[in-house]
Amino acid sequence: MAIFPPQTRIWWNEPVAKAELVWIAVAFLWGLFMFFMMIYWHIYGKQNLSPVVGRIDPAVFEQRTSEFAEKFKVREEGNLGIPVAKPTAGGDAYMLARTFEWWPVLELEKGKSYKLHLSALDVQHGFSLQPINMNIQVHPGLEHIITLTPTEVGTFGVICNEYCGLGHHVMTGRIYVVEPGQGR
Amino acid sequence: MTDAAIPANVLGTLAAKFRTCPATGLKVDLAAERLIKANAVAAVVFLMIGGIFGLLVALTRWPAVHLLSSDMFYLVLTAHGLDVLLLWIIFFEIAILYFASAIILSSRIAAPRWGWVAFALMIIGGVMTNIAVLQGDSSVMFTSYPPLKAQPHFYLGLILFAVGALIGCFIFLGTLVIAKEERTYEGSIPLVTFGALTACIIAVFTIASGAIILIPTFLWSVGYISHIDTLTYKLVWWGMGHSSQQINVSAHVAIWYLIGAVTVGAKPLSEKVSRGAFLLYIFFLQLASAHHLLVEPGLSSEWKIVNTSYMMYLAVLGSMVHGMTVPGSIEAAQRKNGYTHGVFEWLRKAPWGNPAFAGMFLSLVMFGFLGGISGVILGTEQLNIMMHNTIYVPGHFHATVVTGTTLAFMAVTYLVVPLIFQRQIIWPKLARLQPYLFGLGAAGISVFMMGAGTLGVARRHWDITFPASDVMLPHGYPPMASLMMGLNGLSAILAATGGALYIAITVGSILFGKKVDASNAAASLGPMPKKIVRDAVTKYGDAGTWHLPGTYVLVALFFTTFVLYYFVNWKYLSELWPMQ
Numbered sequence A: 001m002a003i004f005p006p007q008t009r010i011w012w013n014e015p016v017a018k019a020e021l022v023w024i025a026v027a028f029l030w031g032l033f034m035f036f037m038m039i040y041w042h043i044y045g046k047q048n049l050s051p052v053v054g055r056i057d058p059a060v061f062e063q064r065t066s067e068f069a070e071k072f073k074v075r076e077e078g079n080l081g082i083p084v085a086k087p088t089a090g091g092d093a094y095m096l097a098r099t100f101e102w103w104p105v106l107e108l109e110k111g112k113s114y115k116l117h118l119s120a121l122d123v124q125h126g127f128s129l130q131p132i133n134m135n136i137q138v139h140p141g142l143e144h145i146i147t148l149t150p151t152e153v154g155t156f157g158v159i160c161n162e163y164c165g166l167g168h169h170v171m172t173g174r175i176y177v178v179e180p181g182q183g184r
Numbered sequence B: 001m002t003d004a005a006i007p008a009n010v011l012g013t014l015a016a017k018f019r020t021c022p023a024t025g026l027k028v029d030l031a032a033e034r035l036i037k038a039n040a041v042a043a044v045v046f047l048m049i050g051g052i053f054g055l056l057v058a059l060t061r062w063p064a065v066h067l068l069s070s071d072m073f074y075l076v077l078t079a080h081g082l083d084v085l086l087l088w089i090i091f092f093e094i095a096i097l098y099f100a101s102a103i104i105l106s107s108r109i110a111a112p113r114w115g116w117v118a119f120a121l122m123i124i125g126g127v128m129t130n131i132a133v134l135q136g137d138s139s140v141m142f143t144s145y146p147p148l149k150a151q152p153h154f155y156l157g158l159i160l161f162a163v164g165a166l167i168g169c170f171i172f173l174g175t176l177v178i179a180k181e182e183r184t185y186e187g188s189i190p191l192v193t194f195g196a197l198t199a200c201i202i203a204v205f206t207i208a209s210g211a212i213i214l215i216p217t218f219l220w221s222v223g224y225i226s227h228i229d230t231l232t233y234k235l236v237w238w239g240m241g242h243s244s245q246q247i248n249v250s251a252h253v254a255i256w257y258l259i260g261a262v263t264v265g266a267k268p269l270s271e272k273v274s275r276g277a278f279l280l281y282i283f284f285l286q287l288a289s290a291h292h293l294l295v296e297p298g299l300s301s302e303w304k305i306v307n308t309s310y311m312m313y314l315a316v317l318g319s320m321v322h323g324m325t326v327p328g329s330i331e332a333a334q335r336k337n338g339y340t341h342g343v344f345e346w347l348r349k350a351p352w353g354n355p356a357f358a359g360m361f362l363s364l365v366m367f368g369f370l371g372g373i374s375g376v377i378l379g380t381e382q383l384n385i386m387m388h389n390t391i392y393v394p395g396h397f398h399a400t401v402v403t404g405t406t407l408a409f410m411a412v413t414y415l416v417v418p419l420i421f422q423r424q425i426i427w428p429k430l431a432r433l434q435p436y437l438f439g440l441g442a443a444g445i446s447v448f449m450m451g452a453g454t455l456g457v458a459r460r461h462w463d464i465t466f467p468a469s470d471v472m473l474p475h476g477y478p479p480m481a482s483l484m485m486g487l488n489g490l491s492a493i494l495a496a497t498g499g500a501l502y503i504a505i506t507v508g509s510i511l512f513g514k515k516v517d518a519s520n521a522a523a524s525l526g527p528m529p530k531k532i533v534r535d536a537v538t539k540y541g542d543a544g545t546w547h548l549p550g551t552y553v554l555v556a557l558f559f560t561t562f563v564l565y566y567f568v569n570w571k572y573l574s575e576l577w578p579m580q
């Protein structure tokens, strides 16, 4: 029994039953398969996070984001007037996280690729694009650049899903996706 | 002082006193027994406190109830994580370590006084951190990611607690040394002790990681250090936070073997295989920190893939092996007990009325099907994009650490109370019901949180309705999400009822249970399977005499579910917006 010492003193020489060996082999091969699946997806899959990352001073990131918002602003929204920026297709887009907002709102075109720059100014936040359900961690001091291609038109919420303080649940942002060549 | 007394004084300060256990015939060191009692009682008290917090959290996350204010919610959630994941689990594990060394090996415990120092440190640390949280200035969640900052005594309490637990680990190791030197057993240590040794080795590693990160963080909170790197913190913190989950797995797998042995007389199918599977945990656990870093900037994909898969899923392999050998050893034992009809007579006629067995088997099945599979999915680099920080994550780990570890610990309590506290379980009928009630509730919270997570619901989030009065850019989750969170709330009530019953039965039995003595010792362990035939002449559980068709079917079912769910998730991933 498992609460007594092994019955055979030299237990490591005991034969192992075939069924056990079969299961160990199957489980091992399945593990290998799952391992190579991740590598396969890096080569052939379309959903991978980029390793393009750099250290960045939060103040610099804030500066770049406001310049970006200034340059591409198409309108303002909400009673506080959040800018909505519509970057050129194929170009760079910036979104910053700070307690407790995602800034600015973006308007993207369906089927076009954008280089989305994400970073935080204060604490960590969680970029959670809904209802797509795509979730990326955002750190202060690290800039994450993701090439993103929206495939559907609509209004998408950006939720914060990394606890960032007592206002965590009011932290929302937005991304609009429109048909190419059209606005809202 | 006589010569004979000297060896006994080397590590212990007083010569040990023993009693003989009427049920098992094991020699029980009274000093070890007192320490086990103290740690087990502390564990149960923190489970009670933490469980109440868990219920409050779940009721707040039920949109129709939305019980607590937002500040209270984050406070209570921080306390819930700390009290159950750290205090309940680790106090209980220390009790298990002492049990698996001193009691199972019939040895005296090493340095019992240090055991009390460890206990005191853990209590002081645990209470200190709780006070910090309840004071309201430390609602940083138990992960306390900087630059969120808690009060200094939040970190200090955790450090003291960890030092105490570390001392406990060394007492366990010291006891193994004493038992070996004083030859209290023959040959190799039993499998259960081996599992506990695995847990202990992992614990030492994780506590070291904890010290490496929490000590600087403490210094930062009092102002001696100006900056803590957010990514480094996470990497090292999860070296403790996730690797310590392997302590829980090792401990509860050891308990599965223990309960199988005591209730149906199960023997390991193969000592070599079961021990090898434990070894895999030790070799590959350090890599698990990556599970929390899969969508982080600043780490290469190569690093993520190697680490998240524990170097090609070798620690997962360990669990899959136990997933066969534990039910296999039970099937083999039951077949030897005479239940040989068909594929599943052994399982149907298992002692389901014995809460130790029922809790153990539910824990085994739910840990594998709910916790294990969802864990591998979550830990797959790209699939993690769909689930990171959604409430799928708490769904997954309530399946591992609640339906798996907590239920196993509850199950073994039904043996510990008669064996160590020497009291019979009061209210045997309610005790029989308890594992089912708690198991069902815990399965519910796991499944419904996972369901809500696939719909995008965020974890650690006070209000998922985002009313336009509160937020500038409102957003709505699909109505199904609210339904899931409602069902989660209902399951939480069920789980809390089962938990309350467990606490009432345990405390009631310790205080008012009938004394266990030689006359009623065996019966005190709960209903056991009737042996229809005498023990067959086999050395090992399997021994080629019995095929184990029931286990093969269970394992095949598990594997099919696993593979299907795995591919379904890749399919969902392929529908996401392309990103690079």
Ligand code: HEM
Binding pocket: B051, B052, B054, B055, B057, B058, B061, B077, B078, B080, B081, B084, B085, B088, B089, B141, B142, B143, B391, B394, B398, B401, B402, B406, B445, B458, B459, B460, B461, B491, B492, B493, B495, B496, B499
């Ligand atoms: C009555 C039983 C329990 C209920 C109803 C319950 C419910 C919950 C809920 C609803 C959450 C919040 C999820 C979120 O908002 O992110 C949560 C978090 C958590 N629970 Fe439980 N739980 C219970 C027992 C346990 C036990 C026994 C453990 C550990 C052994 C545990 C460990 C945790 C941890 C570690 C968290 C995460 C806290 C955080 O995100 O900081 N729970 N629980």
Ligand SMILES: [Cu+2]
Binding pocket: A097, A098, A099, A100, A124, A125, A126, A160, A161, A162, A163, A164, A168, A171
């Ligand atoms: Cu945030």
Ligand SMILES: [Cu+2]
Binding pocket: A125, A126, A160, A161, A162, A163, A164, A165, A167, A168, A169, A171
């Ligand atoms: Cu947040």
